[in-house]
Amino acid sequence: MHLYPLKLVTVVGETVIMEEIAEEVIKLGATGFTLSDVVGHGSRSTRNVLISGEAKTRKLEVVVPSEVAVTILTYVSHNYFEHYACIAWLSDVAVVRGDQYVGKQ
Amino acid sequence: MHLYPLKLVTVVGETVIMEEIAEEVIKLGATGFTLSDVVGHGSRSTRNVLISGEAKTRKLEVVVPSEVAVTILTYVSHNYFEHYACIAWLSDVAVVRGDQYVGKQ
Amino acid sequence: MHLYPLKLVTVVGETVIMEEIAEEVIKLGATGFTLSDVVGHGSRSTRNVLISGEAKTRKLEVVVPSEVAVTILTYVSHNYFEHYACIAWLSDVAVVRGDQYVGKQ
Amino acid sequence: MLLPAALFATGLMPLFADGGQFARIVESLERNLLTPIPLCFLLGIISTRIHGGIKIPKELYYSIAIFLLMSIGFIGGHELSHEYQLHGVSTIWKPALVTLFLGCLTPITSFVVLRYVGGMSIADSAGIAAHYGSTSAVTYAVANSFVEQTQHPADSFLPTLVTLLECPGIAIALVLGAALSAKERAAKAADGLPGKPVKKSKLGEALYEVMTGQSIMLMAGLLVIGFVSTQFMDEKGFQPFYEFFQSKGMLFRGLLCIFLLEMGLVAGERLGDLVKVGPFLVAFGILMPLVHGFLGAWMGHLAGLNLGGCTVLAAIVASASYIAAPPAVRLTLPEANPTYSITAALAITFPFNIAFGIPIYFEMAKWVGAQ
Amino acid sequence: MLLPAALFATGLMPLFADGGQFARIVESLERNLLTPIPLCFLLGIISTRIHGGIKIPKELYYSIAIFLLMSIGFIGGHELSHEYQLHGVSTIWKPALVTLFLGCLTPITSFVVLRYVGGMSIADSAGIAAHYGSTSAVTYAVANSFVEQTQHPADSFLPTLVTLLECPGIAIALVLGAALSAKERAAKAADGLPGKPVKKSKLGEALYEVMTGQSIMLMAGLLVIGFVSTQFMDEKGFQPFYEFFQSKGMLFRGLLCIFLLEMGLVAGERLGDLVKVGPFLVAFGILMPLVHGFLGAWMGHLAGLNLGGCTVLAAIVASASYIAAPPAVRLTLPEANPTYSITAALAITFPFNIAFGIPIYFEMAKWVGAQ
Amino acid sequence: MLLPAALFATGLMPLFADGGQFARIVESLERNLLTPIPLCFLLGIISTRIHGGIKIPKELYYSIAIFLLMSIGFIGGHELSHEYQLHGVSTIWKPALVTLFLGCLTPITSFVVLRYVGGMSIADSAGIAAHYGSTSAVTYAVANSFVEQTQHPADSFLPTLVTLLECPGIAIALVLGAALSAKERAAKAADGLPGKPVKKSKLGEALYEVMTGQSIMLMAGLLVIGFVSTQFMDEKGFQPFYEFFQSKGMLFRGLLCIFLLEMGLVAGERLGDLVKVGPFLVAFGILMPLVHGFLGAWMGHLAGLNLGGCTVLAAIVASASYIAAPPAVRLTLPEANPTYSITAALAITFPFNIAFGIPIYFEMAKWVGAQ
Numbered sequence A, B, C: 001m002h003l004y005p006l007k008l009v010t011v012v013g014e015t016v017i018m019e020e021i022a023e024e025v026i027k028l029g030a031t032g033f034t035l036s037d038v039v040g041h042g043s044r045s046t047r048n049v050l051i052s053g054e055a056k057t058r059k060l061e062v063v064v065p066s067e068v069a070v071t072i073l074t075y076v077s078h079n080y081f082e083h084y085a086c087i088a089w090l091s092d093v094a095v096v097r098g099d100q101y102v103g104k105q
Numbered sequence D, E, F: 001m002l003l004p005a006a007l008f009a010t011g012l013m014p015l016f017a018d019g020g021q022f023a024r025i026v027e028s029l030e031r032n033l034l035t036p037i038p039l040c041f042l043l044g045i046i047s048t049r050i051h052g053g054i055k056i057p058k059e060l061y062y063s064i065a066i067f068l069l070m071s072i073g074f075i076g077g078h079e080l081s082h083e084y085q086l087h088g089v090s091t092i093w094k095p096a097l098v099t100l101f102l103g104c105l106t107p108i109t110s111f112v113v114l115r116y117v118g119g120m121s122i123a124d125s126a127g128i129a130a131h132y133g134s135t136s137a138v139t140y141a142v143a144n145s146f147v148e149q150t151q152h153p154a155d156s157f158l159p160t161l162v163t164l165l166e167c168p169g170i171a172i173a174l175v176l177g178a179a180l181s182a183k184e185r186a187a188k189a190a191d192g193l194p195g196k197p198v199k200k201s202k203l204g205e206a207l208y209e210v211m212t213g214q215s216i217m218l219m220a221g222l223l224v225i226g227f228v229s230t231q232f233m234d235e236k237g238f239q240p241f242y243e244f245f246q247s248k249g250m251l252f253r254g255l256l257c258i259f260l261l262e263m264g265l266v267a268g269e270r271l272g273d274l275v276k277v278g279p280f281l282v283a284f285g286i287l288m289p290l291v292h293g294f295l296g297a298w299m300g301h302l303a304g305l306n307l308g309g310c311t312v313l314a315a316i317v318a319s320a321s322y323i324a325a326p327p328a329v330r331l332t333l334p335e336a337n338p339t340y341s342i343t344a345a346l347a348i349t350f351p352f353n354i355a356f357g358i359p360i361y362f363e364m365a366k367w368v369g370a371q
């Protein structure tokens, strides 16, 4: 097993911003991402009020090298933390054939 | 990037108990939580038999300081492990502006 | 709190292979698993083309001892990495009453 | 095994009292079984057993459930309004009382049989009794279709009775279970064995949740809406709503087919658990409904219901809940193994009622003299 | 508090000009309120307030929304085709112009009142104005049902007007908000206070998204489809499509009930926020629609609409969007607190229109002379 | 590029044999294209191409698919029952044999053309052949609507033929692909190149899954249910089920519109892949259906089908599966690039059939003499 140490960035936030973030994440150097529908509660959840067939909150997971992880978190915190409901965190993962996910940049 | 070391508590269990746990988690000091619908299989999955439009199993994720994490896990294991299908674990995360999630207590 | 150090294996891949992997994971020694529907984008996402009522991509999470984790990752990478869209990673978790999940083998 | 036999006798005996009865039942069965609704249920079971690919999205299943409950309520309210205009409450109060009485009786008979004949634990007995004390709206819908097809439509206020029957049984069984568990625990504690206290709050919460649950809210709510709008709207304006919810209409019948297909898929999965639950529970799941069904038919007749009405009342009294009861039981009696109650309610009693029970209740109702 | 009072006067005064007016409104109200559609809305509110168990899967809600929009468009296109064959554009161009004018006016009146009477921030004022400048397709559907029930069906091309009214209001409010915010920011920056620049690209993107959003695409798309297929198909082939989408039909009316049940559930949750938004916004949510509604009824009459048409135009002008506007506002004016706009649109104006507004607009339309 | 030209000639030549043919095709096209079903498909494509906001929840799409399959089966069973009562199997066995024969032939013709004309890999050729060997139930539904609109309804047992055509093609293509891949691999291994063995078990599993898949189970299951309940129920009881599933009815036609809207959304997304798949596959996706369609119309006529029947048989033989085939191919031939097969089936053949193919097959059927 070749396991490659990388970072898993997780962002949970209002649906309205998550697609934008997902697209940006690719531009910032990720090779892919995984999105899922969740239900959330947080300090600003009253802001989270879209009524539609879509989930109101979404979770984005991205496996990236450490530097890209920092770029992503900086991007997210600069652009969305002030006015949108969202949270972001980082954790350590060991990825199978992880060199694939180091990607362009 | 200010990254703050916190714990991510994950609980996966029968839908019937997850809302209760989510509410309690706030009382125990979390500032928010994220719930998602999953499909599960485990040692007690035969207990997991609700028929309804809802997912039978749900996953709860909470980012909290280490002490709160322990309180939550103790609460869950005391109240639900005996009779309900559920699993709970802890992992290390580094959270953007993580001081926000230390919350009341 | 008895917390037991185990591994969390996460596999994200095309729906068509995920049920098979979930079943195999039990044979390889896991005591359970958790599946969820996600939306994914990756290097081979054009391969991911099923049209149906099901999500096209699924995420599998399994909590297992370290050796089982390696077996699972080896199985997945041997059998699916070449022709199917998927990614797999490993992380450290501390599990409540974790000895339960060491299972058969 | 004595009591089950006795129950069996009680339930079926009347039917064989005269000679042609059996042949008539077979004919009723045929007329019932070879129609799309039970056949779709069968298709679901077959698909699951052969690992076939039929999958109904849970949102569709859930949406149909909502439609069926709303429809039962709305048409019920509409019919009730006509009934009320013609007869006031004179025709309704007796059947309503009887229904409430049966709603209180059936959880107790179930509990007694499970605990003292079957020797099951208090929690399991109470848990299963909660299911059999309540009712299944889908069984109502199928029974109602059946009697309409036999040209013996039920009295117009039957949906009202379904609504009345939903709650009391669950409440009584849960309270019984909680009380007896507490007593047992107290006894054990006196013996030096530790036992966790029941959370009273949870029982109250669960009862509230049953009473304000989806089934009751939708059926009772639409009953009121159907009643009120029948009184205040002119016929033309009312027409499209009536057609939409109409229980003889294409939407109700057609969606019921899809619903039963899904129920067949679920029941098929549960069939494998029949071995786990053992022969006593299998017998219970067939005989208890026959007894309760007979009581329903007989007391319905005493209360003045017509042939269709007695049949439908029998069917709903005989039916077991698998929507409202499970979460309530799971929350209040967590020691109860849900495999028992769900398998009995869904994989034994429900198919039995759909396939055989309803025509049998029809013959029972005839036998007690209903017309 | 002066202006609200003035608004109130403007909106309601005409109605009390003569004596029997009030009695007629009450009667209209009764005829409107005691029908399944508003009652289902009420049931939803009650269920939420008592923590009842009714839950509509979001996919069902969303599917019904799709059906309603398609239906409005398709039947609109069908009727438009007949209208066009009979009169060309002669009957339509005036109402269309009036609708566009109102679509441009209402976001501005709303903004002015919110900013200068209510003293709300630029972002909040513009955000709310975007909601009130657009329209609610469901309010259209309910208003349309109402006028049909009163035997005064609206002119056939009303669905076209709904489509026209959807976009301009949102666009104007967003541009206004972005421009004024930029100016304010520039002023602040001159004062030495830092301020983030607005992303121009986002505004363009959001406007594009509004114009190609679900509501417009489905309504306008099906309008064209309905128009074209009416022209080219024979009646028999067209029939099943017509029946399916028919807004007087059972599907439209029945599904509207379920839709309003869900809207009641959501509005009920929002009711708790009424305290947060304060009395000004509550007053705004009731009085602004009355003013806009009056303008709609009056200008509709000037443009030649019939009684039903004036009522429906009033209702859609008075209504506030809660589907297309929220995401657009959230993206372009993130500082705007969505609790304000959604609560006003959904928990105040929508229920007010459904329950009281529509019958009032009906009387207004009569009063201005529409027939 | 020789063969495609030949194919083209084979497919289209007959149509231009006489002079007025072309004009008739154009007229048929117009009559087909300007109806809601293809127009909704077009709307879906447009919405995707301009990044419009229309989104159909996948549960709705899936629910409609279930309804359509059930409906095709049920009404098929119902009609078959009448046919059977009148003629026994005398009218049916020839068309059934012809359908089975075409089900075996089309995957082979497809494979041969793809492998030897197109020079595609064994896996890709077999994968695409599996799609073209099977059938698309929605193409059936649209073709059926078309012939009904032209007042030439198809023979009553066509749904039975759809069911027969679903499986064999997929099975043959997969077995062919697996066998040839194994041979090639053996050859390579002899040359010293390593190659992974095919898992035999997976092939069996995949074939079983195709045969017990959703489409077959629902169509065949409801066919039996429709057959049986027609025999045993009285007409009045059968009526609501018939109305619900009725393929000329509003539900079927209306839901088909929504379904095609979603298919347009998906096909629109795939249009971008046309460049990736190259001109050969685009030509294949248009010419192969014309050839298969001609065979279907001609052999259908030989087997005694009427004009509508020949047209519909041609359409289903010409159509390519995009529901049952993809997962089966993905599991057994993972080296096959699904972009090729899905793009060809969904973004080329399906729209071609819906828009142009069906009217062409209609003219072909007339030309071979069907009435």
Ligand SMILES: Nc1ncnc2c1ncn2[C@@H]1O[C@H](COP(=O)(O)O)[C@@H](O)[C@H]1O
Pocket: A012, A013, A014, A038, A039, A040, A041, A042, A043, A044, A045, A057, A084, A085, A086, A087, B030, B031, B032, B033, B034, B035, B061, B062, B063, B064, B101
């Ligand atoms: N402590 C937490 N743990 C897990 N998820 C959280 C937490 N706080 C917030 N979230 C998620 O982040 C979203 C936005 O949170 P907030 O910005 O605090 O309103 C919420 O809807 C939750 O899904």
Ligand SMILES: Nc1ncnc2c1ncn2[C@@H]1O[C@H](COP(=O)(O)O)[C@@H](O)[C@H]1O
Pocket: B012, B013, B014, B038, B039, B040, B041, B042, B043, B044, B045, B048, B057, B084, B085, B086, B087, C030, C031, C032, C033, C034, C035, C061, C062, C063, C064, C101
């Ligand atoms: N080893 C495991 N790894 C991941 N999830 C698990 C595991 N075991 C159990 N689960 C999840 O926890 C739920 C309850 O498990 P159990 O209590 O073992 O029946 C299951 O439905 C799964 O979703």
Ligand SMILES: Nc1ncnc2c1ncn2[C@@H]1O[C@H](COP(=O)(O)O)[C@@H](O)[C@H]1O
Pocket: A030, A031, A032, A033, A034, A035, A061, A062, A063, A064, A101, C012, C013, C014, C039, C040, C041, C042, C043, C044, C045, C057, C084, C085, C086, C087
């Ligand atoms: N860097 C990544 N981070 C998170 N998820 C990923 C990443 N790359 C791929 N995935 C997920 O894995 C699936 C298959 O990826 P791929 O094999 O690269 O096409 C995608 O659909 C995503 O859900």
Ligand code: NA
Pocket: D106, D131, D132, D133, D134, D135, D316, D317, D318, D319, D320, D321
């Ligand atoms: Na009962």
Ligand code: NA
Pocket: E106, E131, E132, E133, E134, E135, E316, E317, E318, E319, E320, E321
């Ligand atoms: Na407006």
Ligand code: NA
Pocket: F106, F131, F132, F133, F134, F135, F316, F317, F318, F319, F320, F321
């Ligand atoms: Na084919």
